[in-house]
Amino acid sequence: MSDDTAGRELTFTERIAMLRATKMRHTEEKWRVLGSMDMDDLPVILPPPESRKVVRIVSGSGLLMTDALFSGFTPKSNHPSGGIFGARACGENIRSLMELHPTYVDPVSSLAGAYIAHFISYRSPGWNPDFDYSHLQGEQEKYRLHHGIGAVQHFCQDMTIGFELGWGGILEKIRRFRDVNTDDEAQELYDGLEHMVLGFQNWIGRHGAAARTMAETEENAQRRRNLLEIAEINTRLVTDPPRTFREACQWMLWYQLAGKMYNMGGSLGRIDQFLYPFYRRDIGEGTLTDEEATFHLACHFVMDTSYTQLGGPDAAGRDTTNRLSFLMLEAAHMLKVPVNVGVSVGREVDPRLLSRSVEILFEDRTGIPKFLGVDRTSEGFARNGYPIALGRERAYSGCHWCAIPGREYTMNDCVKVNFAAVFDVALHEMMSGPGIVPGVEDLWSRFERHLRRSVEVVAESVDFHMDHMYRVFPELHLDLLCHGPIEKGRDASHGGVEFYNLCVDGAGLATVADSFAALEQRIGREGRLSWQELIRLIDGDWPGAGGEKARLMMKNIPRYGSGGSRADAYGLSIARAFTSIVRSRKTPHGFNMIPGIFSWAATIAMGKDVGATPNGRRAREPISHGPNPDPGFRRDAAPTALALAVASVQPGYGNTAPMQIEFDPGLSRSSEDMRKVADLIRTHFELGGTQINMNILDRKAVLEAHRDPATHPDLVVRVTGFSAYFASLSPEMRQVVVNRIIAED
Numbered sequence: 001m002s003d004d005t006a007g008r009e010l011t012f013t014e015r016i017a018m019l020r021a022t023k024m025r026h027t028e029e030k031w032r033v034l035g036s037m038d039m040d041d042l043p044v045i046l047p048p049p050e051s052r053k054v055v056r057i058v059s060g061s062g063l064l065m066t067d068a069l070f071s072g073f074t075p076k077s078n079h080p081s082g083g084i085f086g087a088r089a090c091g092e093n094i095r096s097l098m099e100l101h102p103t104y105v106d107p108v109s110s111l112a113g114a115y116i117a118h119f120i121s122y123r124s125p126g127w128n129p130d131f132d133y134s135h136l137q138g139e140q141e142k143y144r145l146h147h148g149i150g151a152v153q154h155f156c157q158d159m160t161i162g163f164e165l166g167w168g169g170i171l172e173k174i175r176r177f178r179d180v181n182t183d184d185e186a187q188e189l190y191d192g193l194e195h196m197v198l199g200f201q202n203w204i205g206r207h208g209a210a211a212r213t214m215a216e217t218e219e220n221a222q223r224r225r226n227l228l229e230i231a232e233i234n235t236r237l238v239t240d241p242p243r244t245f246r247e248a249c250q251w252m253l254w255y256q257l258a259g260k261m262y263n264m265g266g267s268l269g270r271i272d273q274f275l276y277p278f279y280r281r282d283i284g285e286g287t288l289t290d291e292e293a294t295f296h297l298a299c300h301f302v303m304d305t306s307y308t309q310l311g312g313p314d315a316a317g318r319d320t321t322n323r324l325s326f327l328m329l330e331a332a333h334m335l336k337v338p339v340n341v342g343v344s345v346g347r348e349v350d351p352r353l354l355s356r357s358v359e360i361l362f363e364d365r366t367g368i369p370k371f372l373g374v375d376r377t378s379e380g381f382a383r384n385g386y387p388i389a390l391g392r393e394r395a396y397s398g399c400h401w402c403a404i405p406g407r408e409y410t411m412n413d414c415v416k417v418n419f420a421a422v423f424d425v426a427l428h429e430m431m432s433g434p435g436i437v438p439g440v441e442d443l444w445s446r447f448e449r450h451l452r453r454s455v456e457v458v459a460e461s462v463d464f465h466m467d468h469m470y471r472v473f474p475e476l477h478l479d480l481l482c483h484g485p486i487e488k489g490r491d492a493s494h495g496g497v498e499f500y501n502l503c504v505d506g507a508g509l510a511t512v513a514d515s516f517a518a519l520e521q522r523i524g525r526e527g528r529l530s531w532q533e534l535i536r537l538i539d540g541d542w543p544g545a546g547g548e549k550a551r552l553m554m555k556n557i558p559r560y561g562s563g564g565s566r567a568d569a570y571g572l573s574i575a576r577a578f579t580s581i582v583r584s585r586k587t588p589h590g591f592n593m594i595p596g597i598f599s600w601a602a603t604i605a606m607g608k609d610v611g612a613t614p615n616g617r618r619a620r621e622p623i624s625h626g627p628n629p630d631p632g633f634r635r636d637a638a639p640t641a642l643a644l645a646v647a648s649v650q651p652g653y654g655n656t657a658p659m660q661i662e663f664d665p666g667l668s669r670s671s672e673d674m675r676k677v678a679d680l681i682r683t684h685f686e687l688g689g690t691q692i693n694m695n696i697l698d699r700k701a702v703l704e705a706h707r708d709p710a711t712h713p714d715l716v717v718r719v720t721g722f723s724a725y726f727a728s729l730s731p732e733m734r735q736v737v738v739n740r741i742i743a744e745d
Contacts (some may be wrong), residue, residue, distance in 0.1 A: 009222050010108075011278050012295040016334050018108045019302045023337055024714060027725060031709075034066040036730035038601045040399075040722040041305050041338035042260060045104060045114045047071070057121050070117040073097045085128045085178065087474045087491065091192030094119050094262055095199030096477070101261075103210040105230060107223040110229050111250045111299040112207040115261045119142055123473065126150055131468040136461055139580055143454040143605025144421035146602065146610040147461035148502075151414035152473060153265035155492065156397040157481035158406025159274045162255060163248060167204070168239030170480055171197045177486050189474065191732065193486065196258075196476050199236045204254055208234035245278040245288050249296045255481070256304040262477045266306035269395035269405050271582045272325040279324050282318040290327055297331035301339045305723075309396035311353050312344035312345075312374040314391040321350040329353075332368055333360045338716055338723040341369040342396040345685055345743030349374065358678045361696055362669045367718025371692040372396050373656075374684035380690070384501065384592060387524055391654060399596045399627075399721025400656045400691055406482040408499040411465075412655070413600055419574060421510035422450045423515060427614075431535045438531040444573075447512075452581050455504065459587040462502050466589065470494035501592045503655045504580045507599035507606055509571055510624035510633070514615035517567035523558050528553060538612040541619040542709045555616025561629025561645040575627070575649035575657075583653065596655030597627040600720055604732050625720065627657040631739045639663075639680055647687035651697045658691035659684060660723065662741045693718050697741055702726065706734050 010018075026045050030037075033046060033054060046068050053069040073096065078089040097119055120126075127514050165173065170514035174197065178190040207405055208231045215227035233247050242248040252268075252275075252533070259265035269517045282288035304400060311321035321344070332339040343357045359573045370383035378391030381402075394402035401412035426446035429563045430438050470491035474641065478492055479485035485496035520527045529537075529550060537543070542551040558565035575597060582595035607622035615630075617623075624625060624630050626647045634641055646659040681692055695718050709727035717737055726734060 012291050015108050016295065016298045016711065019106070019299065020335055022106065023110075023302050028713060030355070031728060033068060037065060037724075037728050038604070038719075038730050038733040039065070040266070040340070041724045041728065042264070043114070043303050043305060044068075044118070044260070045116050048102070055121065057124075067114075067118055067121040069121060070097070070100070073100050073117070073122070074464060074640070075122045079128065081125055081129055083125050083128060084123050085329060085472050087192030087470070087476060088195075088474060089192075091195030091476055093122070095195040095202075096197030097261070098203040101203055103207050104216060105207060105211045105227070107214065107218065107220075107227055109299045109302075110226065110230070110246055110304070111253050111295050112211060112234055113250075113253055113257050114303055114395055115257045117261065117327070118264055119261055119681055120152070120263050126473070128468070128472045130655075131464075131472065133461070133464050136457060136464065139453070139457045140461065143450070143457065143604065144418050145454060145461070146414070146416035146418075147458060148415040149461050149465045150154045150469070150472065151411055151465065152263040153259070153267070153475065153478065154401070154412045155410045155478065156267040156269045156395055156403040156405045156413050157254060157255075157478050158483065159255070159269065159481060161406065161481045161483070162251060163241055163274065164536060166237065166239060166241030166251075167197055167201050167239065171201075172726065173486055177489065181489030183489070185470075189470075189479070189491055190475060192476050193479060194465060196480065196594065200254065200258060203258075204234050205238045206395070208232075208238070224696050242278070245275065245282045245293055246296050248275055248278045249300050253304055256306055257476050260304070263473070263475075265477060266304065267395075267397035267403070268304075268306040268308045269397050270312070270320070271308045272310050272322060273320055274319070276322055276324050293324070294327045294331050294334070295681060297328055298335050301331055301335055302337060303339055305338050307340045307342065307397050307399075308610070310344060310369070311349050311373060312372070313346065313348060313378070313392045315392050317348060317392060319346075319348045319350055321353050323435070325326060325353060326356060329356060329360060329369065333364060336364055336366055336714075336716065338366075338725065339368055340722055342372045342373045342691075343369045344372050345681055346373070346375040352679065354637070354678055355674075357680075358593065358674045359669075361677075361694060362674060365696050365698065366716035367693070367695045367723045368716070370694065370721070371681050371685075372719065373690045373692075376685060376688055376690050377402060377654050377656060380650075383653050384594065390499075393585045394654070399600055400596065400658045402654070404499060407497055408483075408501060409497050410501055411462065411501050412503045413505065415462060415503065416505045416507050416599070416602065416606070417451070417454050417458065418507050418606045418609065418623065419578075420510045420606070420613060422454050423512045423613070424449055424610050426450050426537070431531065440516065440524050443519070444516070448577055450601065451577060453582045455578075458504055459585075462591065462593075463587045463589040466500075466591065469710070478652050501654075502587070503594050503596055504582050505596045505598045505655070506575075507597070507602070507626070508623035509574055509597055509627050509649065510560045510630045511613055511615055511617060512574055513567045513571035514557070514630065516570040517559070517565065518554040518557050518614050518616070522554055522567055524598045534614060538614060541612045542616075551616045551618075554614055555740070559615075559629060559633045561633035561639050561641055563634075568648075571645065571649055579651040582651075583657055594653045594655040595651040597649060597651060597657035598721070599626050600621065601722075601733060603736060621730075625660055625736070625740075628660050631742075643680060643684040643689065644687065647684055647689045650688045650690055652688070656690035658693055658739065659689055660693045660720065661717075662695045662697055664697065676708050680689050691721075693721060698739055702738060702741060706738050709734075
């Protein structure tokens with residue numbers, strides 16, 4: 001605390017600034033110790049150096065990452081492989097980690113808690129080798145599929161269950177239903193769930209005691225009072241449900257921190273809805289002000305960057321935007337750290353929410369918030385045969401996805417078909433066949449056939465996952481706040497919830513659309529290359545000066561997104577073919593699959609799986625991002641052309657195809673420029689768009705930070721569905737962001 005504030009009460013604004021500074025110190029330490037992180041900003045605090053072990057692991061998405069394990073915890077394996085499998089073993093181990101977990105109480109914050117390690121990082125191997133899927137691996141590798149086996153979280157809890165019961169009530173519920181469902185599967189699940197709740201209670205209770213101990217030696221009256229309040233709140237929350245807005249924020253934070261620790265989960269959903277009753281009651285009783293409520297929200301967001309939806313319709317279609325929706329925007333605005341807030345835009349949604357969001361985008365330049373086309377996603381979900389009321393109840397819960405809170409298992413953003421890899425298989429098959437006269441029509445036929453087979457392999461893979469996941473790594477954390485798992489004694493991945501809609505994303509749309517168009521124009525119509533010359537060039541990765549000339553020739557065609565081009569037509573055909581294939585049948589076990597187009601940060605990893613492609617892309621370079629055209633698709637890079645292209649390829653069944661768009665802050669903060677951006681957002685959704693990820697970036701600052709991240713350590717960008725510190729990204733991922741604002745040959 002500085003000298004000028006030591007003897008007086010700090011304002012909420014000053015305390016938020018101090019929390020932000022603390023987060024930056026923690027973040028900069030992670031950069032030094034762990035290096036780059038091409039994923040959501042995880043507000044983990046590193047274990048103390050004397051009890052820290054740095055390891056390289058493979059995340060659930062298949063990306064390599066560095067993690068710091070807490071060496072004070074030694075996991076207990078229950079399998080010869082050294083793995084930890086099944087509800088009982090997972091529950092026992094996460095309980096042990098919670099009970100050993102160091103306490104973290106910041107006397108500036110109104111909320112206690114932080115997490116220092118991911119339990120998932122201790123689990124090696126991640127899949128039980130007894131459940132062999134080698135019969136699928138050949139084609140999984142052939143098509144470079146993100147097949148989903150072993151994928152975790154990526155669906156949404158119902159927080160109101162916890163608010164109603166508290167940890168004591170949840171524990172009583174587990175024990176009550178243990179006497180109802182007596183089969184072995186149920187009993188093992190109850191063992192795991194009970195271990196997790198007992199771990200929660202120990203963890204929370206120790207923070208209450210730590211805060212009380214800190215208060216005994218705290219000389220500052222404001223901090224001492226705050227510490228005693230934290231102690232009282234957390235001692236009560238060990239068993240009782242929250243009563244006040246602050247207590248609800250604290251309860252929610254504990255749940256979210258445990259989700260991050262257990263399996264890197266972190267959906268929040270419609271936070272302005274389930275916190276609103278606490279807010280309204282406290283405001284009515286005069287025990288809470290808007291300024292204090294904003295502070296409590298900021299204390300939560302600085303420790304948990306989870307996905308949050310503001311506004312949107314209720315089941316009957318009525319707008320739910322309320323005062324709390326705006327306060328949450330202001331909390332993110334005051335913090336200016338990566339917070340994954342999504343703002344609903346729709347026919348009935350309060351237009352002031354969009355207006356304020358655009359103002360914050362221009363002012364903060366952090367890519368926060370993003371925008372949700374709630375009408376299109378709910379209407380699309382209804383096309384799966386559900387009442388539209390269910391579509392409206394789905395909550396934004398991840399990079400590009402939604403789920404019905406507590407009732408739907410989805411595997412969102414876990415399963416991906418790399419269109420570029422499928423195209424590569426089709427092209428080389430055509431060119432290697434004896435006596436075949438190659439042509440674009442033949443190539444399209446082969447691409448469509450292999451695309452169909454790749455989706456069939458995905459369907460078989462997710463069935464395998466559904467058959468075995470509950471015995472490998474069950475969803476204990478989410479099971480606690482879902483409707484059904486405790487009542488049935490079944491994990492959410494194995495029949496515990498009501499709805500199963502397994503999402504399948506396509507990726508690399510522009511890469512393949514532009515490749516087809518380049519082949520059609522340069523070989524088919526103009527005869528500038530032969531098919532044999534083309535395959536030699538791409539297999540050699542465009543070798544020599546001649547290869548570079550040919551690469552630029554193939555690249556410089558009217559590309560997807562330019563408007564009315566053959567590449568645009570191919571983009572639409574690819575999206576329609578993929579959608580039709582995914583929707584044509586359920587998995588062999590009868591699970592519904594829903595198509596989307598999204599690549600997440602995996603554009604780099606998926607690009608490394610594919611050689612050079614006929615659109616001029618070099619081998620191992622990233623594939624195109626989601627449904628977006630590649631950078632430089634038009635000389636004018638017209639935002640309207642981008643919006644039209646992405647709107648045209650929407651699958652239309654409730655899984656999204658988000659538009660990523662960048663603006664330079666040369667746009668002024670005038671009401672006219674902000675109105676134009678708001679109009680573009682509305683228009684894209686009216687045309688069929690489903691989500692928008694938007695950055696307003698200072699090119700000079702981004703390029704400086706790309707050369708030397710230390711020059712702008714607090715620069716926040718929206719990478720894709722998530723936002724992150726630019727300095728935390730790998731050089732490769734920073735280059736992807738740079739390429740979106742400066743199209744480079």
